[in-house]
Amino acid sequence: FAPRPRLVVLADPCGRAWLAASAEDWLIPSGILGATVSGLVSRSIWAPEPGLHGCVMYPHLAGHDVTMSFIHSIETERARITAPASAQPWTLAQAWALQRRAQSVLDGISTRFSVLNSNRIKPGIAEATRAVMRRVPEQVLVRGRDDPDVQLLMHLSRQANIEVREVGDELGPYRALTVIRSVR
Template sequence: MTFSGSYESRDVTFLLRPVQLAPTPVEEKERLIQSGRRHYSELIGTESPPDGEYLALFQAAFDRNAHRLASELVRLSRALAERPGRELVLVSLARAGTPIGVLLRRAAEMQGRRAVHYSISIIRDRGIDEVALDHILERHAASDLVFVDGWTGKGAIAEELERSVGRYARSRGVVLDASVVVLADLAGVARLAATSEDYLIPSSILNATVSGLISRTILNDACVGPGEFHACVHYEHLAPADLSRWFVDALTARIEALRTEPAAPLAWTEAHRAGLRSVSAAFMAETQSRWGISDPLRIKPGISESTRALLRRVPDRLILRDPDDADVRHLVHLARRREVAIQVEPAMPYRAATIIRATKGAE
């Protein structure tokens, strides 16, 4: 089954299987994941509509950063439009990559390039959805595929993409570019990015209600059988709070206004990426040593990753470079609401980072 969630059908095809899966309470989910009894992809938490105060923080973030985001999308789309090939086949990583994929598809078409967009699942430690890739490659040339995500934190998903797509390509006898294109690459692992700055991408504030009303992707034996796409829950009950179309439509208007304006081409060099990787590795090593953390997966660097952790995980502490920074106001709000300790580190290379609490016996 293919569907488009709450987006227009021309904007995205989700290669996901909608299922019903009861949510697991967040504390129990964290305990099961950290104990190794369940993989994170086997469980989902509860998603509720954001309250008025949080929506106001989202709107303020959008108003503050929409022009920058639109400008960066224009620059990315220009770079992608220059790729050789019959068409641009955008393959976004659901779900953080989905709204970015929608916008890049629209922006590429404004540049006169035929573009299609699929959104598929990738699971850390379990890989890309190979059934979804088979579906795409039955319809498009392998050389036209471009993988898209929203951002990188410490680079775990980008590394998973390289491993699993490389393995898939070898098994199918095809050549695929297994690198990723993102808006913001903090870890220096993306083939192409608009920036390496840790700034607030507005879509990172919300979950399903800015991502077509789909859940994080699911991979377990009860939901996914042989030959089936990875699964998701389609949160139709959140439709009254859905901002997915509003978000992409509002940004499309800004992209349209900017698309003919001159802009410097993206300068994304290997030397720059290497510097980012060095900063990331040093930050992770220092944070693990300082807090006695053996599992690096408990560390979530950057505003976007910190937001996801505070929304979906059991955080131990939120670390901020500047608690008065407008781009971290929503993090302060979430931390206070969940009674999470806030620590200020002015010398930190990122504007925010979150440490996940260790469950009993996990460390």
Template structure:
């Protein structure tokens, strides 16, 4: 019923229904359908491809520059999880940006903190909520509600953190359970997470790639093929495994674990208190100003932070890439993508993030 994607057995259990790839929707058509309200984003997939040699080189540069920092944040987050849970821990990562983080955290909890840890990866969809069938399966498999910890890579505007809180609260009410509805992340830009290792906007290398750093699993799908008792769906890009160096999933996770274990030998990194209220206010202020400055009516067309900006350039119809400072290692991949996709770039030294992407309004197409 579950499967490990391209990870080793025991690293992760994807609670997703493997679907056959039907017709893919090109990015321009998908954008029009989403913004017109005719289709929800979870009902469509755009095709993915193996990253180019140039882009894979950018990913490798990002790993060399930032893997040590990401490993330290994974170690810090694992320490916070261990401190907040007694007994066995059930990590539930949000597919798919949360999956690599969950793989690393589970191993650190076992190897550094000597804790029993199981890792599942499940779907959550904006405006549709968490996959309730997956949560029921986790509980039916003998995991206590109080052992569950939801994990993701980062927050942008905090939409998914709020979606998680609402949908898990509704699940608890319906099922008479008491699952913690908070989100644990490496970087909380929106001040919306329950627990975070950092509040900084930095380049998390796994944000650069799609399926090829997330177990060859697509973005999750919730369309007419998914029944009420089914897990949300995905496409498994097993064919990508045949391309040399294309699938970075296991290699990336192993490299982070090795770095974190070496760091743990020198003592655990201190947890820096985060000012969530200040982060939330900064997010609200920037979004309001950007909507006025760029004449945007729908806040969903603004994606702040490196991770969210990257997602737009990879799979949406970008209108503009805004950078605080061009030419820095953290935004090099964004500049490569913008060049390849002919997306205009604006420089704003007052930007509170390293990068922001704006999505093109369908009315402007």
């Protein structure tokens, strides 16, 4: 009998991980900067063969690598904390509540913008921002325009002449969301 793999993440607004530092949607540097804060290793990619995901190395970005600076800033902050909180996985009730709230947002966005393929919806600050940088957005939504963590998204959207709609609590647990344009 093999133990079930457990997903541990920094932020989990949709309650899918076994353990998360937060249920808040916050801007995680690796979500935007990718390999340059991750030891020049990519996010996971789907392997062509069945099995685990793979990754890609980016040695050509070595001149831009800020991984150690990022780690040192985290270690400095961690050292300031005298009593770290004990790790507690979500209870089943907490996970279900987060999942229902997140799914309700996705269902509402799908209906509102006639999205048939859920892969076109990129919830969360990092995913929404990455979608503006790398895809062709149809809609960019934010909870609040003045949120400091969505300022890069706002800036990139202005540069690309993409209107950003402020929708408040309509985003549920998310602070930003991008809908990718359909390629029909």
